[in-house]
Amino acid sequence: MVDPSKYNNSMYFYIPYIFEEFEEEIMNMAGKCMDIGCGPGYLTRYILLSALDPKAVVVSMDISENMIGHAKEYSDEERFRFKVLDIGTKHIPEKYFDEYDHAFSFHVLQWCPDIRQAFENIYRLLRSGGTILALMFDWVKPHKELKTLLKSIGFNVLHCSQRKRSITSEDAHKLPQMLLSFVTQFLGNMPQVLVEQFKDEFTEEYMRRRFYYRQTYKKGERILSDIDEILVVYTQKDNNNV
Numbered sequence: 105m106v107d108p109s110k111y112n113n114s115m116y117f118y119i120p121y122i123f124e125e126f127e128e129e130i131m132n133m134a135g136k137c138m139d140i141g142c143g144p145g146y147l148t149r150y151i152l153l154s155a156l157d158p159k160a161v162v163v164s165m166d167i168s169e170n171m172i173g174h175a176k177e178y179s180d181e182e183r184f185r186f187k188v189l190d191i192g193t194k195h196i197p198e199k200y201f202d203e204y205d206h207a208f209s210f211h212v213l214q215w216c217p218d219i220r221q222a223f224e225n226i227y228r229l230l231r232s233g234g235t236i237l238a239l240m241f242d243w244v245k246p247h248k249e250l251k252t253l254l255k256s257i258g259f260n261v262l263h264c265s266q267r268k269r270s271i272t273s274e275d276a277h278k279l280p281q282m283l284l285s286f287v288t289q290f291l292g293n294m295p296q297v298l299v300e301q302f303k304d305e306f307t308e309e310y311m312r313r314r315f316y317y318r319q320t321y322k323k324g325e326r327i328l329s330d331i332d333e334i335l336v337v338y339t340q341k342d343n344n345n346v
């Protein structure tokens with residue numbers, strides 16, 4: 105299991121753009137919200153909670169008891185609650201149905217082997233008119249297919265896009281470290297003895313092959329940028345039932 109205290113939050117770099125883009129919608133969201141795959145809870149606690157309507161409460165959910173334990177430890181805010189839940193499960197408890205006004209999920213849904221199941225579960229957990237804003241990696245599906253899938257579940261798709269984003273660092277070795285921080289779930293499922301070996305091999309291979317798409321200079325320091333692709337979805341549950 106990945107140690108939550110070693111969680112690398114460098115992936116937050118794109119989150120402010122998403123919060124800015126959906127600022128108006130987010131600031132008017134109140135009621136009971138869920139942050140699916142909250143990890144150690146920093147993003148929920150320090151970014152999401154302050155962006156929402158002050159009356160909103162957020163239930164942070166994660167498949168990992170370790171992550172939820174860590175998030176709880178760092179919580180000093182009564183609007184912040186916790187639940188261990190696998191959003192990809194085939195047996196989502198009925199007692200949670202129609203419970204949430206809004207959902208968020210950042211850097212998580214790409215880990216669900218059955219993405220339809222995950223979105224069907226989210227649909228069930230949301231109240232009628234409830235929304236989900238999610239950012240995930242593009243290996244889930246091309247965005248047009250994802251849009252079709254969401255519609256077939258009953259969602260009213262307000263936004264679905266595939267975007268390139270660039271990650272930057274002054275130190276080329278930090279780029280593979282950032283990318284490794286995106287794969288916590290995968291590393292958590294690996295035998296511990298192989299994790300360090302995998303990280304070394306990944307870094308070596310990345311450094312060998314990678315084309316740094318841009319080099320700029322800031323105060324004489326070289327800045328390297330690399331690109332990855334993400335999917336951004338903002339969608340609403342209408343009155344249909346799954």
Ligand SMILES: C[S@@+](CC[C@H](N)C(=O)[O-])C[C@H]1O[C@@H](n2cnc3c(N)ncnc32)[C@H](O)[C@@H]1O
Nearest residue numbers: 141142143166167168190191192210211212215
């Ligand atoms: C890369 S972290 C993202 C954490 C946080 N959302 C962020 O953006 O910093 C991915 C998290 O998703 C959780 N996760 C993976 N699969 C999940 C699932 N099926 N249900 C709920 N959480 C899941 C992992 O345990 C991990 O904490």
